[in-house]
Amino acid sequence: MSDQPPQPKDGEPRDAITIEQARASDADIQQVHAILLREKSEPAESNRPIPIWLLLFVGAMTIFAITYIIRNSGGLEITFNKAALVYDERYTSAMDTGAGPAKPKVDPLVQGKKLFSTCATCHQGTGQGVPGVYPPLAKSEWVNGSEQRLIRVLLHGLTGELKVEGATYNGLMPNFGKGGGYNWSDENIAYVLTYIRQEWGNNAPAIDPATVTEIRTKGAAGRNKPWTQAELEAIN
Amino acid sequence: MSEQPSTPTIVASFKPGARADIAARAELSEIDASTRAPLMLFLVSAVLWLIVGTAFAIISSYKLHSPGFLGDIEWLTFGRARTAHLNAVIYGWATNAAVGVAFWLMARLSRSVVRHGGILLFAVALWNIGVTIGIIGILKGDSTSVEWLEMPTYATPLLFIAYALVGAWAVITFRYGKSKHIYVSQWYILAALFWFPWLYSVAQMMIIFAPARGTVQALVNWWFGHNVLGLWFTPIGLASVYYFLPKVLGKPIHSYYLSILGFWSLAIFYNWAGVHHLVGGPVPAWVITAGIAASFMMVVPVVVTGINHHLTMIGSFSALKYSPTLRFIVFGAVNYTLTSLIGSLMAARSVSETLHFTHFVVAHAHHGMYAFFTMVMFGAIYYILPRILLREWPNATLIRTHFWATAVGSMVYVVGLSIGGVVQGLMMNHTSPDGSVTYTVLQVVEATIPYLFSRSVAGILITVGHLAFAVNFFWMLSKKPVSQSSAPTLFRNPEEMELAAK
Numbered sequence: 001m002s003d004q005p006p007q008p009k010d011g012e013p014r015d016a017i018t019i020e021q022a023r024a025s026d027a028d029i030q031q032v033h034a035i036l037l038r039e040k041s042e043p044a045e046s047n048r049p050i051p052i053w054l055l056l057f058v059g060a061m062t063i064f065a066i067t068y069i070i071r072n073s074g075g076l077e078i079t080f081n082k083a084a085l086v087y088d089e090r091y092t093s094a095m096d097t098g099a100g101p102a103k104p105k106v107d108p109l110v111q112g113k114k115l116f117s118t119c120a121t122c123h124q125g126t127g128q129g130v131p132g133v134y135p136p137l138a139k140s141e142w143v144n145g146s147e148q149r150l151i152r153v154l155l156h157g158l159t160g161e162l163k164v165e166g167a168t169y170n171g172l173m174p175n176f177g178k179g180g181g182y183n184w185s186d187e188n189i190a191y192v193l194t195y196i197r198q199e200w201g202n203n204a205p206a207i208d209p210a211t212v213t214e215i216r217t218k219g220a221a222g223r224n225k226p227w228t229q230a231e232l233e234a235i236n
Numbered sequence: 237m238s239e240q241p242s243t244p245t246i247v248a249s250f251k252p253g254a255r256a257d258i259a260a261r262a263e264l265s266e267i268d269a270s271t272r273a274p275l276m277l278f279l280v281s282a283v284l285w286l287i288v289g290t291a292f293a294i295i296s297s298y299k300l301h302s303p304g305f306l307g308d309i310e311w312l313t314f315g316r317a318r319t320a321h322l323n324a325v326i327y328g329w330a331t332n333a334a335v336g337v338a339f340w341l342m343a344r345l346s347r348s349v350v351r352h353g354g355i356l357l358f359a360v361a362l363w364n365i366g367v368t369i370g371i372i373g374i375l376k377g378d379s380t381s382v383e384w385l386e387m388p389t390y391a392t393p394l395l396f397i398a399y400a401l402v403g404a405w406a407v408i409t410f411r412y413g414k415s416k417h418i419y420v421s422q423w424y425i426l427a428a429l430f431w432f433p434w435l436y437s438v439a440q441m442m443i444i445f446a447p448a449r450g451t452v453q454a455l456v457n458w459w460f461g462h463n464v465l466g467l468w469f470t471p472i473g474l475a476s477v478y479y480f481l482p483k484v485l486g487k488p489i490h491s492y493y494l495s496i497l498g499f500w501s502l503a504i505f506y507n508w509a510g511v512h513h514l515v516g517g518p519v520p521a522w523v524i525t526a527g528i529a530a531s532f533m534m535v536v537p538v539v540v541t542g543i544n545h546h547l548t549m550i551g552s553f554s555a556l557k558y559s560p561t562l563r564f565i566v567f568g569a570v571n572y573t574l575t576s577l578i579g580s581l582m583a584a585r586s587v588s589e590t591l592h593f594t595h596f597v598v599a600h601a602h603h604g605m606y607a608f609f610t611m612v613m614f615g616a617i618y619y620i621l622p623r624i625l626l627r628e629w630p631n632a633t634l635i636r637t638h639f640w641a642t643a644v645g646s647m648v649y650v651v652g653l654s655i656g657g658v659v660q661g662l663m664m665n666h667t668s669p670d671g672s673v674t675y676t677v678l679q680v681v682e683a684t685i686p687y688l689f690s691r692s693v694a695g696i697l698i699t700v701g702h703l704a705f706a707v708n709f710f711w712m713l714s715k716k717p718v719s720q721s722s723a724p725t726l727f728r729n730p731e732e733m734e735l736a737a738k
Contacts, residue, residue, distance in 0.1 A: 048493070048494075065530075065532050089585070
């Protein structure tokens with residue numbers, strides 16, 4: 001063979017010549033390269049420009065995305081102030097009433113009934129208590145009487161002899177208020193008391209959580225032991 | 237010749253008249269040979285995991301319309317079999333194949349032989365031991381129950397070490413490369429090799445090892461879950477498309493500038509997109525809005541890349557009749573465009589409301605992972621294996637079976653389950669005029685059964701394809717290297733495509 005590589009005829013692939021006419025007559029070389037030689041060259045890139053309409057499309061997408069963010073940002077401001085707490089993308093700062101997140105509306109009787117399941121262990125679901133052991137709540141003068149006394153019983157507990165509906169009991173009512181074993185919130189105490197004052201034929205006015213808070217923080221602030229009947233009767 | 241190889245090679249025995257191209261090919265031959273051992277280990281494990289993963293897929297799919305099937309075997313209950321399927325195909329098949337193919341591409345494009353291949357062999361072994369332990373752990377009941385991160389903590393550190401070794405070796409291969417130009421495939425591979433360990437380690441730390449509190453876990457989980465697809469498998473898949481399209485066709489990629497735009501827009505936007513899975517969840521509205529906007533912006537890289545590939549392909553569609561590699565790659569590339577556009581649409585709040593938490597999402601995940609990524613990997617393996625084994629694929633009919641079974645199977649899967657998902661979503665959200673929910677859960681489930689059944693049919697088709705592939709693969713391993721110049725195994729042979737398409 002001459003040094004001049006054979007020229008392919010028109011329409012005849014160059015690589016085919018390389019293989020078929022065996023530039024190197026050495027069979028080993030051909031063997032190693034048989035598969036490699038028929039490959040096309042390693043890939044390359046042309047430098048054709050990006051079509052202008054494609055750039056316009058990219059621009060349109062960008063504007064669309066920015067508009068989307070602005071319209072659905074859920075009140076995001078540069079300072080990230082409240083947006084971290086806003087879960088509705090339609091929120092804007094114009095809707096902010098300054099009241100903070102709205103609290104869910106609670107029906108005291110529904111919530112109170114749930115909480116009462118704890119009380120029912122002793123006072124029973126019927127509110128009748130257990131004769132001689134746990135005093136009844138239904139028709140009880142303590143439950144339907146002074147809210148000042150009733151709230152104190154729940155907040156701090158009650159010990160010693162107690163006369164209810166003519167019968168005498170001697171047990172221990174645990175404390176349910178903040179810091180106590182049950183650590184109920186003022187709201188929960190108000191709810192459960194409202195419930196027992198309006199169930200089983202009882203018909204006393206509802207109790208406001210604010211009253212509970214006032215007694216806990218002012219009226220009986222610092223109290224850390226259960227009340228007795230005598231102490232309670234001293235309060236109006 | 238423009239450049240002499242550093243060591244005397246067979247090229248030296250060529251006559252002075254040899255074309256420079258021959259030198260380049262001899263160099264490729266050396267590079268291919270250096271990748272042979274680790275690459276074969278990657279690919280053999282990948283194919284074995286593919287079979288294992290497919291078996292679990294069929295079991296899980298069948299259980300969804302016939303819940304009693306294998307129902308009393310604790311290790312094969314749905315929660316474990318489905319999870320084993322996911323981990324076997326993601327960490328077993330797809331990652332093994334991705335790393336193998338990425339390594340081969342990286343070595344070739346950097347024009348760099350793989351140094352100290354033994355350490356890579358060690359890394360592959362470690363990776364596969366980790367995956368095996370992880371899947372046995374899942375079947376045994378030790379799953380962490382965090383989606384995409386189910387493997388128990390006694391398996392994951394092994395995976396991380398193995399991956400770190402692979403990543404470091406790829407960077408070394410790149411650094412020692414002789415190529416001055418960095419081809420687009422290399423951008424994607426380098427980026428993916430950095431992104432995956434970042435995602436994996438952050439997610440493992442913030443969810444499993446030192447859990448963040450509350451909804452942050454959910455955020456991290458979806459950031460990870462979505463990014464594994466978009467910042468690990470997608471870049472490797474696209475790197476393969478960018479290499480094999482021009483390689484098989486013998487013409488350059490249409491535009492370097494489109495490649496740049498496509499790469500950087502993917503890099504910038506994808507990372508944000510996963511949050512759209514939390515639409516309606518207890519996550520600040522602006523975070524989700526940002527995720528949705530980024531999902532919309534993903535249209536940019538997808539359209540740009542799609543156009544770049546299409547304009548490269550245009551005028552050469554007849555080559556699809558011959559080349560298995562090209563047919564798998566083009567099928568994958570087309571589905572990349574489709575699944576990504578559907579994905580951007582699914583991110584919108586109004587669409588997510590109906591489609592999220594339905595089978596539509598499952599169909600979409602398989603559209604991306606299977607019809608795009610897995611098909612591209614098949615195409616790549618059909619091209620690579622003859623080069624590193626110096627053997628031809630034994631049987632064209634098996635390749636044809638593989639293509640048609642998986643192509644038809646995956647389309648039946650995606651279309652059937654997508655329709656099922658829409659039906660499911662509409663029924664779940666449907667309310668009567670008085671505001672109550674119209675359909676009971678059981679009614680919704682019963683309405684989806686035909687679509688779930690179509691998935692099992694699709695699964696069987698896909699299994700047939702995988703078996704054809706595995707038979708061809710292991711048959712090829714048992715063959716002797718070709719001793720004569722041989723013809724490639726093509727779908728048909730009127731004018732040997734790879735030789736004649738110029």
